[in-house]
Amino acid sequence: MSPGSVADRLATRPRAVLLALVLVVGLVPGTAVGTTADGVGTDVEVDDTAAEVSIDPALEDAEGEVTVFVHLESPPPDSIDGLADRKAHAEASHERFAREVASNDAVTVEREFWLTTAVVATVDTDRMDLETLARADGVTAISANEAVSGATDRAVDADADVDGEASGSDGPSAGLEQLNVPEAWDTYRTRGEGTSVAVLDSGVDGDHPDLDVAEWRDFGDDPSDEPIAYDDHGTHVSGVAVGGNESGTQIGVAPDADLYHGAVMTHCGGEDCVGYQRDIIAGLEWAVEEDADVIVLSLGIEGYNAGLLEAIENANDAGTPVVSSAGNQGAGTSTSPGNLHATTSVGAVNGEGTVPEFSSSEEIETAETWGSGAPDHWPGSYAVPTLVAPGVDVTSTAPGGGYTTKSGTSMAAPAAGGAAALVQSATATTLGAAELEAALVETAVGGDGQRGGHGIIDVPAAIERAGSYSTIEGTVTDTVTGTSLERATVTAIAGDARHETTTDSDGAFELEGLEGDREYEVAAEDAGYESASETASPPTDGSATVDLSLAGSGTIGVGLADERFGAPVDDGTVAATGPTGTYPGERTDDGHYRIDDVPGGEEYALEVDAPGRLADERTVAVADSDTRTEAFDMRGDSTLEIVVETADGNPVENASVVVESKSGATFEPDGRTAADGTLEVTVPGSGERYTVTASGSALETTTVETGPVDEGTTETVVVAPSESGSAGPSPFVLAAVGVLVAVGVARLARS
Numbered sequence: 001m002s003p004g005s006v007a008d009r010l011a012t013r014p015r016a017v018l019l020a021l022v023l024v025v026g027l028v029p030g031t032a033v034g035t036t037a038d039g040v041g042t043d044v045e046v047d048d049t050a051a052e053v054s055i056d057p058a059l060e061d062a063e064g065e066v067t068v069f070v071h072l073e074s075p076p077p078d079s080i081d082g083l084a085d086r087k088a089h090a091e092a093s094h095e096r097f098a099r100e101v102a103s104n105d106a107v108t109v110e111r112e113f114w115l116t117t118a119v120v121a122t123v124d125t126d127r128m129d130l131e132t133l134a135r136a137d138g139v140t141a142i143s144a145n146e147a148v149s150g151a152t153d154r155a156v157d158a159d160a161d162v163d164g165e166a167s168g169s170d171g172p173s174a175g176l177e178q179l180n181v182p183e184a185w186d187t188y189r190t191r192g193e194g195t196s197v198a199v200l201d202s203g204v205d206g207d208h209p210d211l212d213v214a215e216w217r218d219f220g221d222d223p224s225d226e227p228i229a230y231d232d233h234g235t236h237v238s239g240v241a242v243g244g245n246e247s248g249t250q251i252g253v254a255p256d257a258d259l260y261h262g263a264v265m266t267h268c269g270g271e272d273c274v275g276y277q278r279d280i281i282a283g284l285e286w287a288v289e290e291d292a293d294v295i296v297l298s299l300g301i302e303g304y305n306a307g308l309l310e311a312i313e314n315a316n317d318a319g320t321p322v323v324s325s326a327g328n329q330g331a332g333t334s335t336s337p338g339n340l341h342a343t344t345s346v347g348a349v350n351g352e353g354t355v356p357e358f359s360s361s362e363e364i365e366t367a368e369t370w371g372s373g374a375p376d377h378w379p380g381s382y383a384v385p386t387l388v389a390p391g392v393d394v395t396s397t398a399p400g401g402g403y404t405t406k407s408g409t410s411m412a413a414p415a416a417g418g419a420a421a422l423v424q425s426a427t428a429t430t431l432g433a434a435e436l437e438a439a440l441v442e443t444a445v446g447g448d449g450q451r452g453g454h455g456i457i458d459v460p461a462a463i464e465r466a467g468s469y470s471t472i473e474g475t476v477t478d479t480v481t482g483t484s485l486e487r488a489t490v491t492a493i494a495g496d497a498r499h500e501t502t503t504d505s506d507g508a509f510e511l512e513g514l515e516g517d518r519e520y521e522v523a524a525e526d527a528g529y530e531s532a533s534e535t536a537s538p539p540t541d542g543s544a545t546v547d548l549s550l551a552g553s554g555t556i557g558v559g560l561a562d563e564r565f566g567a568p569v570d571d572g573t574v575a576a577t578g579p580t581g582t583y584p585g586e587r588t589d590d591g592h593y594r595i596d597d598v599p600g601g602e603e604y605a606l607e608v609d610a611p612g613r614l615a616d617e618r619t620v621a622v623a624d625s626d627t628r629t630e631a632f633d634m635r636g637d638s639t640l641e642i643v644v645e646t647a648d649g650n651p652v653e654n655a656s657v658v659v660e661s662k663s664g665a666t667f668e669p670d671g672r673t674a675a676d677g678t679l680e681v682t683v684p685g686s687g688e689r690y691t692v693t694a695s696g697s698a699l700e701t702t703t704v705e706t707g708p709v710d711e712g713t714t715e716t717v718v719v720a721p722s723e724s725g726s727a728g729p730s731p732f733v734l735a736a737v738g739v740l741v742a743v744g745v746a747r748l749a750r751s
Helices: 005-012 082-101 130-134 174-178 181-188 233-242 277-289 309-317 366-373 409-426 433-442 459-466
Strands: 065-072 107-113 118-124 139-144 147-149 196-201 213-218 258-263 273-276 294-297 322-325 344-349 362-365 381-384 387-390 394-398 402-407 469-478 489-494 497-502 508-515 520-525 532-536 543-545 548-550 554-562 573-578 581-584 586-589 592-598 602-610 613-622 627-634 638-644 656-660 678-683 691-696 699-705 714-719
Touching (some): 147 277, 181 459, 181 508, 196 233, 196 409, 233 409, 294 409, 394 409, 402 409, 497 508, 508 520, 554 613, 573 592
Parallel strands (some): 213 258, 294 322, 554 627
Antiparallel strands (some): 107 118, 147 273, 489 497, 520 532, 586 592, 602 613, 638 678
8 A cells, every 4th residue: 555545545535424433531551752841742843745644534623632543654565575574664654653752742652553554542632733743754644543343233133042052953054055165075175174264353252162262362451361252243253154063053164264363342331342443453463463364354334434444455465365244234335344345345145045135235436435545456446245145044153152143244254254264275375365355256156246246155166266176077887787876985095185975876976176187096986896996187177087887796606407307507597687787697617607796785686597498586685795606406398298008009007207318317207107198297398309218017118219399398208119019128219209289289100
């Protein structure tokens, strides 16, 4: 900021917008810097340019002792190199001012500031008028030490229960969901670790189970060494920014960020407390010195007040951005410092994303409002608020360990401050104030440029915008069936960095927020499956695709044998069908089959089939990483109707029969021929010829060979001795042609 900028602002702002002077009598005594014999200011060295120095119109009628801000010359911002340099320049200005007033004890310096080059001084106007003080060398302006209130910047829910519970639900609050905070936590694996949020407010309950105060400073007249809540405002604001979930509901946006609380509104009369600009500036200096990542100001002065402008501009330059509430006076209004372009101003929205009537908003014409005091880099006009965040019925911490619900832009500002902490925490490089605001602004959703500013904050989108991140995307499927695997766990690991997600109903996944140009081991696992992995190196601000297929961890072993002959079945097929599809098996040995890659922990319909045999099925359960063994005795699908007769064609009852296959395997049915000489047996209908031997008390042992027995047929074979009646087994075939049941049964011609 250029020298004289505060004076320019005071000279050009309308008197109507100035807040009434707060007279402070009997402050803690400072150090008198000198006296004169007559007690008047005539001995103060004057600057010939003093006519240009502005005195706040609110001080025109000041009498007696009055506490004022004396603004001193400061170097151009681009000439400052770090905090040490800024402090050195400020100290030089302070010493210059002390020399100027050393000859008169009517001026007592109460406090010196370096974030804005100024001092707070008590002036006995009966002994030195302010016009004389304004002519001191190096003085650029004199302004009132105006009051700042948190109460004017909030609307309190009258039904709030200070001893109440935050919620009966588990998980994040609705406000956090509205900002997509849980998604940011999960995607970018941060809840604010490594960052700090400085809340300058009315103190805080340091014993609240949902608040952990990392740094504390009381800027009141009687400061407390330990955290104390002067009213409930500061505790509520702190909880919105960094509160925990002891109540069962996560209430804070950045719960793992460090909370720095500076008590700056400590002058209390009734339920609410106020502060003074001197305390706010002292708090800003403290937060900057503590290297806070963001400052939250849920407070305001009605109208347009530039008293904090230089301090906030310099805080931004130091890398500590300032987030401020916009005000609660509705459309066409705003409060300071929220209406300073130097702050990220925050308005309120309700759960439906609608801006409530109380939330302030205003289009500000820079020259008309701030005059030549506005920094050169400010635009010609700008909208207040910058952004919006949840500010209606917000539940947060209350003094005494309880919870209360409030509405107001005071609740929206800490939500934005917590969002800024999350963005900084998830970003490898330290972001400047402008970079941080740009990330939030450029990714905000639903902005109208007026009541809702640039829109509702979208935390994960802001993180993505702020950092250089990569994405790995792909699918997870079953190796055998190609079925998409839902809820499979996918991880990407590179060194100590570990990213995790789960697949959706289409088996798709997306791992966002990865550091680019690194090689990641991308692995997928699912219950009942063996894990699988591949490597991928996504480019910065780009993506890589990895499609993974998982093999089931179970195995099914199947044995197939002929029910009649006991011989292995080598031409069968086996398959298991389950929730993720059908898994075919392969023959491994005589009559042995194996179904691999079957997902464990499921039940399957195990089906077997073979030419000439009846298909079979049973339900089997397969455990993880286990082999299930099943044996099937397969029944033939064809029937031999054996007719045993004597040589003269009479049926032979109670004859025994033996059937032999081509391979030489034999079986003897349990039953014997009936009174009509018949016996039915099942055999595989595989086109094979069978040898049938019959014997009985009225029958010589006789053997015949059937014709080919086809699949699904009933064949009739007549076993009878030859007409020659020769003894012993018949050496030749008696019959061999079978006929399908569907077309009747034909007898074989006797041999």
